[in-house]
Amino acid sequence: MFRRLPTFKSFPQAIGLPFLSTQEDALVKFKSGDNGIKRLYSEEVIPLADVAYWAQWYTIFNSTADVYSLISVQDIRQALTAQPTNLANLILHLSHHLFTLLPSPSFPTSSSSISGQDPTRDALNCLRVLGRILVVVYEAESDMREEGGGEETFGKKWLWSRQPIEAASNGTAANGNTTNGKTSVDLDQEQEQGARESEQQFTIEDDSDEEDDAGVRAFKASVGNPPKQSDAALSNPPPLADPLSENSPAPPAEMEGETEEEENTMPCLVDRLFSCTIDLLFCAGFTVPVSVQSEEEDEKINYVIWEKGVGSTVSVGSSAELDRNKTEVLRFLIVLLSTTIYTPPHALATTPNPPLEQLTHSLERRLVLSLLCSLLNTSLAPARTSSGVTGQLPYNHLISTVADERRTLVRDCLMVLLVALDHSREVDGVMGERDENAFRYFVSKLHRREDFAFILTGITGILEEHVAVQNNYLPGSKKPIPYLLETYMLLWRMVDLNKRFRTYVFESGKITEVVGHVLLTCLELKDDPAHHGLLRMLSYLLQTLSADQGFAEALNQPMRLTIPAKWAVSGSVADFMIVSIYSIATTPGLNPLFPALTISIANVAPFLHNLGVQASTRLLQLFKAFSAPNFLLADEGHPRLVYYLLETFNSILYYQLNENPNLVYAILRSHQDFQTLATFTLVSGLREIQRRKAVRAQETVKKEDAPGIKRTESELEMLAEKAALLGRATDDYELPSSPTQERKQSTDVPTATQPLTSPGDLQNGADPLSHTSTNAEQPEPDHKPQPLSEKARGKMRATESVTSLSSPTSEAEVPDDELMKVAYAGVGPNGYIPTQEWVSSWQKGLPLDPVLVAISELLPKIQDTTPRGGAPSSKVFNVLKGASLVDVLPPPQPVLPRRFQWSPASALWLTSLLWGDIYVAGLTSVGMWRDTTVKLFGVKQAPVKGRTAQVGRVLKMIGVV
DSSP, rough: OOOTSOOOOOHHHHTTOOOOHHHHHHHHHHHHHHHHHHTSSSSSSHHOOOOOOOOHHHSSSSSSSHHHHHHHHHHHHHHHHHOOHHHHHHHHHHHHHHHHTTTTOSSOOOSSSGGGOOOOHHHHHHHHHHHHHHHHHHHHHHHHHHHHHOOOHHHHHHOOOOHHHHHHHHHHHHHHHTTBBHHHHHHHHHHHHHHHHTTSSSSSOOOOGGGTTTTTTOBBBBBHHHHHHHHHHSSSOOOOOTTOOSSSOOOSSSSSSSSSHHHHHHOOOHHHHHHHHHHHHHHHHHTTTTTGSSSSOOOBBBBOEEEEEEETTTTOOOHHHHHHHHHHHHHHHHHHTTTGGSSSSTTTTTTTHHHHHHHHTOOOOOHHHHHHHHHHHHHHSSOOOTSSBBSSSSSTTTOHHHHHHHHHHHHHHHHHHHHHHHHOOTTTTTTTTTTTOOHHHHHHHOHHHHHHHHHHHHHHHHHHHHHHHHHOOOTTTOOOOTTHHHHHHHHHHHHHOHHHHHHHHHTOOOOHHHHHHHHHHHHHHHTOGGGGGHHHHHHHHHHHHHSSSSHHTTSSBBSOOOOOOOGSSSSBHHHHHHHHHHHHHTTOOOOHHHHHHHHHHHHHGGGGOOOOOHHHHHHHHHHHTTHHHHHTOOTHHHHHHHHHHHHHHHHHHHHHHHTOHHHHHHHTTHHHHHHHHHHHHHHHHHHHHHHHHHHHHHHHHHHHHSSSSOHHHHHHHHHHHHHHHHHTTTTSSOOOOOOHHHHHHHTTTSOOOOOOSSSSSHHHOOOOGGGGOOOOOOOHHHHHHHOOHHHHHHTTSSOOOOOOOOOOSSOOOOHHHHHHHHTOOTTTTTOOOOOOHHHHHHHTSOHHHHHHHHHHHHHHHHHHSSTTSSOOOOOHHHHHHHOOOOOOOOOOOOOOOOOOOOOOOHHHHHHHHHHHHHHHHHHHOOOHHTOOOOSSOOOOOOOOOHHHHHHHHHHHHOOOO
């Protein structure tokens, strides 16, 4: 009778919400139930035999997001503090399961296998959960090191301790220390045999004696030895080219043999995890196609190069799933290497990083080459469109999810590669001395032009895509390149490590494109403090390139790269470079870039031809700003910037005098600035600073009093004097932020000549050479400069200054003792206290004599040929093109370009920059480092603005977040 009753839907069904699936219900119970995460930090010690509990840690998650959303850092910290044994058992169980999966015949297979198990998902979940745990353990280990705790820490006990072989062999299954009942000694013997056989499959030779390579520690996978290659396997992989087929010594070996302790103990857990991770990167069916697997079931690990490029003539192929698995494995590898970000900068050189040491110094030669070429080729391979067509994408507004995943893989490959190239161990107290980094070694030995072409084309392709994104050619196409910093860092590493590649860049004709991209990136990002680290790296890259004559000569070519209209400069690449550097230097907050940028100009100066009016003007404006007293006295390092610019002018006068009439003419117009610098003293500089402040104070008072209140003359003088003696404007040490501001500020400092402010000044009439300042505070010298005798030239640096330093608001000068009080209070934002001894130490060493001699020799000729008040005629430039200073200039110094020199400080800075970008990438993707405290660099949270901030506040108010 009840069969015909109507059925009623449940409430969730009635409103359209389905019941939770079995998987979702398991996730909820895992998060909040008693047999989930909470049990991990309960009072109960969970035995390893409780397989049902441990299995859920690698079976219930479907994605990385599940792991990072359900397992919080607080959960791991609580388990580490309250019940570390449970956390250790979890790590051991996950590691053992991973070590068991890799050699299993059922791995990798999908959920369609027997019993519905999914070994591929299990392996990925093991990596995800272990990665979530390790960052917390690394953080805790760093805290213990800072506290100076001598007791055995969690990491030392469970991650880095080595067990005796006898003990390990008795409990093989628990820790995955043996395979098929074989001990480590048996595996070592098989490894040697496997290595000899595998050399036939993948030959990358440099005609070195194989015995020299025997000292390199053989790769030891956690599940056993690298698989031996059968005859079938040898013929399976495609032919691979050899990137190192020249006569060169074998790569340096870390050690001649294992120590007795290492022979009698098993590798620590982190080492076995590292080895297993490397194996997973070359596992057929998991990260590389099944086609590379040999016919024998145990031969699934094949160290082949993933992509066509360096060391490989063909690609082994890939798919979206294989790329996703590679990304997961590389992400875990980055976590394994990440003890660096939890190490304070002062302790970085002395704190060991075992996985990074093993990656760069302990892997066998063949594996290093396979990994290096795979990472490099995957990073620089042309992008694939959704239709399968290969080529660089001019825009990416239609990029699919697969392409986005490919970008993530490219970024992870670049990160791992750059971390390997960055690592430098300390030997005898010196960083990088006799370094044995195998990745650096093999990068330095690349020599094939086709390899160089692939690398340079890949790098410039990424930079071209960045330009297309910035220019926003199509609506909705703006999708920034996520690995721009890594691309430039790879370019710098290649140029710095491989001289032949650097020469190829100059000879390929693409150097102008590279310089254009570097400068455009600086111009686009100079106003964003978040990218100032990238700009600093680019300034060092520019200095590295400028040390070669080939680079300097290429700058005389016209710019081939399309430059946006707002940055366009007429003339050569050198014109664009100088004007761009001026624009960068006039941006507040970029002072750390000044030395490298000015050195770059000084390096290329002896080879520059036909600099235009705009570039010549900017160079002299830069010199005027750098030699201004308020900038010159603000920091101990500022005088060297003037030194580099003087070297630039001297190089032009010695080697390219007749080829650069515009620059020589600009130097002559600014002759007063050079003469003032020749007689510069601390007192004169301080007096000039106070005079500028008084002028600004007077202008401020006039603006304030203009509408209404009128002050008496005595009150104005009192305010001006107070501003001059007590006020210290924060912008006194900064350069003008724009050409307009430069012109405005130039009126505050009357000089005998004003620099050109635009290319049209030469045609519009006003020529400062033909008329001196009419300002009463800047009287004209009572005699016209005349050619000096040899004796007079020798005394030029001892001449008196012609610049009046009196205050415009008072006939009486400020007493010297009052000026010294200002100096003792500190000049500039950092409170630097200049002294006359310090001023004398650098002022006497400035290379001013060649410029002063050239001025005394050429200025009278130019003044005689230029009508008073008129523009310079073609006769002026004909005189400069035919002038010769060979008989009057001192002997030239040899041209010795300043190369970028790696110091411990610069190496540490670059390491911090790289890991900082890795940190940000991990936060924005899955929250890899979220809620942990890093020590290598500081983290500043950017304020959230707009609708996102409003939504966040509302959610916080109602208790959702």
